Amino acid sequence: MQENIINTFGSPFSVWLVSGLVILLVAWFVVRSKWYAKIGKDDFKRNNSEKTESGLEDSEGSA
């Protein structure tokens, strides 16, 4: 059925579907790895190597 849908709606549909699934999958692994948490902390390592990463998380967590 899935193959029929892809055949019917053509190659752009296939490319689009595969791209979407790949983006979702990669993004999901990135979420799981918590890589995104490093963004915004780029100066942390440079300026505050004595502090732990979790320490910064705590200090930034309060609004």
Added chain:
Amino acid sequence: MKFATVFIIVLTVFLALVLYEGFRSAAKNKGEHDYLVAGRSMGAWVGGASIAATQMSAGTFVGTMGIHYLTGSSFLMPTIGIWLAFIFAGFVIAPKLHRYIDRRGALTFPDFIGDRYGQKLPRVIITILLIGAYVVFLSAQYQAGGIVFEQVFGIPFYWGSTLLMVFIVLYTVVGGMTAVMRTDFIQQIVMSGAVVIGVPFAINSAGGLANLSQEFASVGGDFAGWHYGWVDLLGFLMGFGFAAMVAPVLLMRFYAMRDRETCAKGSLVAVFFTMITFGCVAVIGMSMRVISPDLENADLASSVFATDVVPSVLGALMLTAVIAAVLSTVDSVLLVIGPAVSHDLYAKFIRPDASERQRMVVNRVATIALGVLPIILTFMQLDVVQFIVLAYAALIGSTVFAPLVFGMFWRKANRFGAIFAMVGGFGVCLLWYLIGQPFVSPVIPGILVNVLAMLIVCPLTKRSDPAVLKVFFDSEVAPSGRSR
């Protein structure tokens, strides 16, 4: 039962649910912080659905479905740009944005521009641009909603537009960001649900997959293939992508989400909802080419599908989805332009000593006024909904992109570069439209000039104040707890 009666019942249930959620959310508003950024308490599902719902406008169900009706499946490609934009915004921009918001207690997008580049000229430029572009954009949304009422009930579209305007302004003014995001979630479920249920009916009415395949071939070899060339598609993809990545109306969702992890997950949820919805819109649009090949206007594909092809209840749900798309976009825009007046103009320049209560009153009055203003433009009957959607997004993307991204990741980004980038990007993008969009989508030269202005002007001019850079780049800045 007549279709109009079924539509009234379905629409009434939907609107009652939205209104209930809007008023229920009002109880959570204890002040400006709750009203403008939902107390920064929103989760990934509500936040992500709100991003997707805000991105999807009436144009998704009317204009985009019409383009699939005319050209086939290749117009799906621009969606990839939107996904990448959501992911980039959620994973790269939002973490930096959250750290800045933590420190400055920012409540609006112009707050960012003001804090990073200067409280006067840069903030005024971005505020006025946002108000101007979004007001024009709202008129297109009102018109699209009014046309639905006109087609179903035969009433002049301006009555329907006015009715919608009153409804949206009411729950937005009462409930603030909490109401907007929670109702966006409901609206997104309606939008996705309607098209998902609609797909089997569309395929069945077109004679099944095997028949569709043959019919698509008879329409033309490129209908299920590459109608648009890669240059066109890349242009669309970048146009939609850059515009979505830095759209203040979407970034405000990240302001309202509770932390970085929620923002990242929220962007995933947004990709999920857009994937489902845009895919189904494409399938229905293409199937309609087989079911009703002789529509006088491709934009009629969605309404004809709703009224003539599917059972009344589903048809009513489809048209309700169009209304939901209008609601979810307009309420979000109102919560950008209302605060732009109260927070970024009134409280910064007119009455800096205004109390929070006064700012809230001005906010609500401005939201009502700017919600009503586009109706006047709507009565002028602007023709092409999709064009306006594309133009406003391109203009804002061309203005905001470099100041936002470079402002977060490049210490040398400064006020002079930002001003040149905003004015230059906007000007070139507008000029590109005026000369007929030669070669590429206007957002591409707009973004190019936006970025180049930043790269050229910043190194030649004075660097930003170290105190400003500390807020955005250093890790040891204590939260300021600014109240406005």
